[in-house]
Amino acid sequence: MVLTTYGHSSGFCIDPIEKKPLNHFLPGTPVLSFGTAGCNLTCRFCQNWDISRAREFDRLTDEASSEAIAKAAVESGCRSVAFTYNDPVVFVEYAMDVAQACRARGLKTVAVSAGYMCDAPRAEFYRHIDAANIDLKGFTEEFYKNLCTGSLAPVLETLVYLKHQTSVWLEITTLLIPGENDSPAELEALSTWIVEHLGPDVPLHFTRFHPDWKMRDRPPTPRAALEAARSIAERAGLRYVYTGNIHDEAGQSTYCHVCRERIIGRDWYEITCWKLTDDGRCKSCGTPCAGLFDGACGVWGGRRRPLSLN
Numbered sequence: 001m002v003l004t005t006y007g008h009s010s011g012f013c014i015d016p017i018e019k020k021p022l023n024h025f026l027p028g029t030p031v032l033s034f035g036t037a038g039c040n041l042t043c044r045f046c047q048n049w050d051i052s053r054a055r056e057f058d059r060l061t062d063e064a065s066s067e068a069i070a071k072a073a074v075e076s077g078c079r080s081v082a083f084t085y086n087d088p089v090v091f092v093e094y095a096m097d098v099a100q101a102c103r104a105r106g107l108k109t110v111a112v113s114a115g116y117m118c119d120a121p122r123a124e125f126y127r128h129i130d131a132a133n134i135d136l137k138g139f140t141e142e143f144y145k146n147l148c149t150g151s152l153a154p155v156l157e158t159l160v161y162l163k164h165q166t167s168v169w170l171e172i173t174t175l176l177i178p179g180e181n182d183s184p185a186e187l188e189a190l191s192t193w194i195v196e197h198l199g200p201d202v203p204l205h206f207t208r209f210h211p212d213w214k215m216r217d218r219p220p221t222p223r224a225a226l227e228a229a230r231s232i233a234e235r236a237g238l239r240y241v242y243t244g245n246i247h248d249e250a251g252q253s254t255y256c257h258v259c260r261e262r263i264i265g266r267d268w269y270e271i272t273c274w275k276l277t278d279d280g281r282c283k284s285c286g287t288p289c290a291g292l293f294d295g296a297c298g299v300w301g302g303r304r305r306p307l308s309l310n
Contacts, residue, residue: 005036006094008063010085014076014305016269017298020084020112021205021244023254024291025131025169027264028271028298031110032073032307035085036094041114043137043148044214045177048085064309066094070101072309079298080108080130087113092125099128115158116150122158131169131292133205134159138174138181139190147180156193163198169292171203173244176221176229178209187229191236200239200257201290206230208245227251240290254289256282263289269302 012034017026020033039046064072073081081102088095088111099109108130115134117125126132136155137148144150162170174190176182194202206229208221226243230251233241243251247268254264261284265273275283280293 003093005091009034010037012307012309014307016300018269020133022171024203026079029079030300031080031082032078033082033084036091038090039087040089041148041150046213066097066101068309069098070105073107074105080110082110084112089117096128115155126166126168129168133171133173136172136174139186143181160197173205175207175209178219182225187232191233191238195237200237203240204233204238205242205244256287258287259285271297
C-alpha cells in the first residue's frame with residue numbers, strides 16, 4: 001500500500017496558534033499549518049469539505065519534503081508546525097516524518113484531529129506530537145453514526161489515552177450544531193465526562209456552526225447557545241471554556257480559576273491582556289494556569305500568511 005499524498009499538500013500557511021484552536025500552548029506564537037486531502041470520516045457538516053472530500057490530487061498543489069517544511073518553519077519564525085485542514089490520520093506517515101524533522105530543529109508539532117484512530121497507529125503517531133486539539137463532535141453514538149458515519153467510543157478512547165498515557169498537551173473542540181448536539185442535557189453529559197475522565201484543566205472550545213456542505217439548511221449557531229454551553233461546562237467543573245468562530249472577547253479570554261482575574265485577554269486571535277508570570281502563574285494570586293507557556297506571550301497576532309515552499 002502506498003500513500004499517494006506523501007509529500008504533497010493542499011497549501012501551507014502561517015497561522016496564529018489560537019486558530020487551531022489552542023489557547024494554552026505557546027500563546028501568541030505563529031504556527032506553520034498544512035494538510036493534504038481526504039478524511040476517514042464523512043461529517044455532513046464539514047467546514048473544510050472541499051479539502052476533506054477532495055479526490056486524491058484535486059487540491060494538492062504544493063510539494064515539500066519533511067526537511068523543507070521544518071526549514072521553512074524555522075526561517076519564518078514559527079514555534080511549531082500543525083497538521084490540520086484535514087485529519088492527519090490519513091497522512092500519518094508523512095506527518096510523522098515531518099514531526100521528526102521538526103524536533104531535530106527544536107520545533108513543536110501540533111495535531112488537529114477527530115481522534116478516530118486505532119490503538120497501534122495512535123500510539124506510534126502521538127509519540128511524535130507535542131499538542132493536539134481533538135474534535136469531540138457530539139456526545140451520542142447516534143450523532144456519530146448519522147452525521148459522521150463513525151462512532152463516539154474510539155474518540156473517547158483517544159482522549160483518555162492522550163491525557164493519561166502521553167505528555168501531549170490536549171484541548172477539545174465541539175462544533176455546536178443547532179438541534180443536533182446542543183441540548184443542555186447532552187452538553188452537561190459531555191462536560192461532566194471530561195471533568196471525570198480527563199480532569200478540570202482540559203480546555204474546551206465551543207465553536208459556532210455555519211451552514212456548509214450537506215447541512216446548508218441549518219442556521220448558524222446563535223450567540224446565546226454558545227454562551228449557554230459555556231455556562232453549562234463551567235458549572236460542571238471545567239476551568240477553561242471558550243467560544244469560537246464568533247466575536248466574543250469575554251468568551252475567548254482565560255481567567256484564573258481561583259481569583260477570577262483575566263490572565264489572558266483575547267479578541268479573536270489577538271492577545272489583548274497578559275497577566276501571567278514567566279512560569280505560567282496568575283500574577284494576582286500565584287495560581288498556576290494549565291498549559292505550556294514560555295515566558296511572555298508571542299506577538300504574531302491574528303495574521304494569516306500563505307507560504308510557498310516551491
